[in-house]
Amino acid sequence: MKLEEIKPGQEVMILNLSGKEDILEKIKAMGLRKGRKIALIQKVGRNLLLKVDNSRIVISREIAKNIEVQ
Amino acid sequence: MKTIRVALAGNPNVGKTSLLNHLAGTNLKVGNWPGVTVEKKEGKVKFWDYEIHLIDLPGIYTLEPLSEDEWVAYNYLTTEKPDLILNVIETPNMERDLLLTVELLELEIPMILVLNMVDEAQKLGIEVREERLSDLLGVRVLKTNARTGEGVKALLPHIVEVFNSKEKPKALRYSKELEEVLQKAMETGQETKAKLIRKLSTEDRFKEYRESLKRIYAKDVYEIVKDERYATAHGIYKEVVIRRSLTARDITDSIDKLLLHPWFGIPIFLLVMFLVFKISFDFSSPFMDWIDGFIKDFLSPLTLQALDAIGVGEIIKRVVAEAIIGGVGFVFTFLPLIAVIYFMLSLLEFSGYLPRIAFLMDRFMHRLGLHGKSLVPLLLGFGCNVPAIVATKTLETKRDKLLVIAMIPFMSCPARLVVFSFFAVIFFKNPATVIFSLYLLGILTALLTAFVLRKTLFRGSLYHFVMELPPYRLPTLRLLLRVVWVYVKDFLYRAGTLIFAASVVIWLLLNLPPGVKNPSESIAGYIGKTISPIFAPLGLDDWRMSTSLIPAFLAREIVLSSMATIYAVESQEDKKEFNALKALKEQGISLLLAFKEAFINLFNPVPTAFEVEEGSVDGLKGIIAKSLSPASGLAFMVFLLLYTSCLGTVAVMWREAGKRFALLFLAYSFAVGWFFGLLAYRIGSLIWST
Numbered sequence: 001m002k003l004e005e006i007k008p009g010q011e012v013m014i015l016n017l018s019g020k021e022d023i024l025e026k027i028k029a030m031g032l033r034k035g036r037k038i039a040l041i042q043k044v045g046r047n048l049l050l051k052v053d054n055s056r057i058v059i060s061r062e063i064a065k066n067i068e069v070q
Numbered sequence: 071m072k073t074i075r076v077a078l079a080g081n082p083n084v085g086k087t088s089l090l091n092h093l094a095g096t097n098l099k100v101g102n103w104p105g106v107t108v109e110k111k112e113g114k115v116k117f118w119d120y121e122i123h124l125i126d127l128p129g130i131y132t133l134e135p136l137s138e139d140e141w142v143a144y145n146y147l148t149t150e151k152p153d154l155i156l157n158v159i160e161t162p163n164m165e166r167d168l169l170l171t172v173e174l175l176e177l178e179i180p181m182i183l184v185l186n187m188v189d190e191a192q193k194l195g196i197e198v199r200e201e202r203l204s205d206l207l208g209v210r211v212l213k214t215n216a217r218t219g220e221g222v223k224a225l226l227p228h229i230v231e232v233f234n235s236k237e238k239p240k241a242l243r244y245s246k247e248l249e250e251v252l253q254k255a256m257e258t259g260q261e262t263k264a265k266l267i268r269k270l271s272t273e274d275r276f277k278e279y280r281e282s283l284k285r286i287y288a289k290d291v292y293e294i295v296k297d298e299r300y301a302t303a304h305g306i307y308k309e310v311v312i313r314r315s316l317t318a319r320d321i322t323d324s325i326d327k328l329l330l331h332p333w334f335g336i337p338i339f340l341l342v343m344f345l346v347f348k349i350s351f352d353f354s355s356p357f358m359d360w361i362d363g364f365i366k367d368f369l370s371p372l373t374l375q376a377l378d379a380i381g382v383g384e385i386i387k388r389v390v391a392e393a394i395i396g397g398v399g400f401v402f403t404f405l406p407l408i409a410v411i412y413f414m415l416s417l418l419e420f421s422g423y424l425p426r427i428a429f430l431m432d433r434f435m436h437r438l439g440l441h442g443k444s445l446v447p448l449l450l451g452f453g454c455n456v457p458a459i460v461a462t463k464t465l466e467t468k469r470d471k472l473l474v475i476a477m478i479p480f481m482s483c484p485a486r487l488v489v490f491s492f493f494a495v496i497f498f499k500n501p502a503t504v505i506f507s508l509y510l511l512g513i514l515t516a517l518l519t520a521f522v523l524r525k526t527l528f529r530g531s532l533y534h535f536v537m538e539l540p541p542y543r544l545p546t547l548r549l550l551l552r553v554v555w556v557y558v559k560d561f562l563y564r565a566g567t568l569i570f571a572a573s574v575v576i577w578l579l580l581n582l583p584p585g586v587k588n589p590s591e592s593i594a595g596y597i598g599k600t601i602s603p604i605f606a607p608l609g610l611d612d613w614r615m616s617t618s619l620i621p622a623f624l625a626r627e628i629v630l631s632s633m634a635t636i637y638a639v640e641s642q643e644d645k646k647e648f649n650a651l652k653a654l655k656e657q658g659i660s661l662l663l664a665f666k667e668a669f670i671n672l673f674n675p676v677p678t679a680f681e682v683e684e685g686s687v688d689g690l691k692g693i694i695a696k697s698l699s700p701a702s703g704l705a706f707m708v709f710l711l712l713y714t715s716c717l718g719t720v721a722v723m724w725r726e727a728g729k730r731f732a733l734l735f736l737a738y739s740f741a742v743g744w745f746f747g748l749l750a751y752r753i754g755s756l757i758w759s760t
Contacts, residue, residue: 022136023534029131030538031166042330045433047535054162054194056539058429063534
C-alpha cells in the first residue's frame, strides 16, 4: 500500500522508498526510513502531516506516492 | 587575545538561534551570506583571554546539501573549517539528529555535543546517559535549555579547553571491509574520514576499490557509506538512550488538534493575523507620532540653535535641517512600527505557529503556483514592505523567494493609504470604495506579476512541500527583545548610511544650482519639466506633479509635503521662542502619554491606526482640486500605488535579491504603474467626461 492511500489516525511501517529525486535523501535524513513506524495525523490539500518518532513532518502527496507502507 | 571560531551546527528548529542569543547577548549581528539570500547570524563573546566568534549555520538534516541554505552550511564546514563545532541536538529527536552528528564526526574537527531541550525529552520519557555518550564519541557532552538559557553559559569554559587541548573526537569505525578499503585509499596519512570517503566514491583511480566493495556488499559505495552512517547513529542511540513509555499526552498534539483543525484552523489563522496587524499598528502609532514631534519640536530647533551659536553658514544649516533631519529623521519615525512588527513576527516564529500557517494555507496558495510559505511575507506587505521582504528568508528556493519579493511591493502599505485618502477625498463622493479598489488592483498586479514570472523567468515547478512542524514553545520576553534589537540595529545602520546618502542627493537636486529660490529653477524642477511629457498621457502634464515625485522616492507620503512646497502653499511656521529645557520637559510628558495611548490601543477591539486624520494641507486640496481632473487624480493614485516609490523597499530588495533585480524591478514597477495609470485615466475620462 502507498503512504498516500492510508487514512488519518492510522499507524504504519515504512517498507520501501523509491524514486530518484534528491528530496528522498532529505526525508530519509528527517527520519522517514525503511522499518520506521509512522502515523498519519492529517491530510490537508496537497500535503500530509506525519508523526515520526517525536517529530511532526509535512510532505507533499507527490512524495508520499513513492513510499510503500504496511 | 586569541580568536576561536565556533560553528553552531544542527538540524532545523533545534534552538541554535536561541542558544546563540543567550551566548552572545546583544553582540549579535544579522547579515547575509555572501552571494546568496540566506540570512547569516553571528555573535562575539569575550571569555577569559579569548574572543569566541560564533556562527549560526542554517539548519541541516544531513551534509548532503540540496537547498541554498544547506549549501551554505556545507561549504562553511568543509572549506572554511571552524576551530570547533557545537553540534546542537534536540534531545526528543535524538535518533534522527545523531545522523548529522556522525557526518560531522567524519570531518574530524574538535566538537562539543550540546543536548538541548532536555526538559522536553524528560517529559516524553527519554533519558540520556551522557557519560556513556561522551565515552563512545570522545567528545564532551553538555545539557542546555536554550529557551530559558539554563546551562548555556557553562559551554564557554569547555569551548576554550577543547580549543587549547585540540582534543579530537574518537575515530569512527565502520564495518571491516569498508574500513580496509578506506585505509588503502589513504595517501598522506592526514586525510579525514570525510575526505577519504569523497576520494573513494568520486575519483577515477579508485574504481577498482569501488568494484571490489560492490562485490562484497552488492550495492554502490555511496549506498554503503550511507547505510553505515545510519547504522552507527542507530547504534549510538540504542546504547545511550533509555526510553520509558509514558502515557502523558503531548501538549503540542492537543494544541494542533485545534489550530490545525480542518474547519477551525483557518478562522483562527485569520484572527491571529488580524491581531498581529492590529497590535503592530495600534501599539506603534503613538510612538511614531511622538518621534515625529520629537524631531520637529525638539531636535530640529535645538540643532538649529546650536548651529546658530557656532555660526555656520546658511547652506550648512539648510542641509542639516532639510536633508538630515527632514530626510533621515522622517525614516526614523518608522522605527516603532518596524520594531513591533519584528516582535510579533519573532513571537510567531519562535512559538512554532509560523510553519503551521504555511502548512494550513498551502492548499490555497499552491493553486496559484505559490508555496504555502509565501503567504506570511505577502500579508506582512500590507503592513510595511520592508520587513515583508526580509521575511522571505523562510522560503527554501531562490525561485520561490524572488517570486514573492517581486509581489510584495504591490501590497499597499499605510504610506500609500495616506496619499490615497488625501486624493480620494478631493475627487470622489465615496472615497472608501476607491481606496478599496486600489488595494484590490495592487493584489491583482502582484498575482499577474507572479503569473508572468512563472511563465518566463522562473519556470521551474513548485518546490515540494517538505517541512518539519516544531513543537509549540513559549519564548522568553528577553529572547524576543534581543532578536528585535538585532533587527532594529540593522535598520538604524541602513538609515545612517544609504538613506542618508539618498536624502542628501535629493536635497541637492532640489537646491542646485546654488542660489535657487524656487523649486522650479532647481535641477529637480528641470528634470520634472523634462519628464512631464512622459506623464502627459496620464493627464498629468503639469511639471509640478512630476517634480513632486522626485523627493517622493524617499517614501510615498512625502509627495504631499513636496507638493505643498512646489505649489508654493504658504505654510504657517510661526517663529516661536525655543527653550531647550522647557521643550525637553514637554517631550518627556508626551512620551508618557504615548505609552498610555499605546496600551489603551492594545485593549481597544477596533483598529485605530487607519483613522484618517484631516490634516493641515487644506490649502493644497483646493489648489489640486482646481488643477487636476478626477480622471488624472485617479491616474496619479494608481501610478503611486504600483510604482515602487520607496527608498526603504528598494534598499532592502537590493540587499536581499541583488542590485540587478532591485533596479530591474524598479523599472518594471514604473512601467506597470504608468500603464495602469494610463488605463485609469482613459476609463476615467470616459466616465466623467459628460
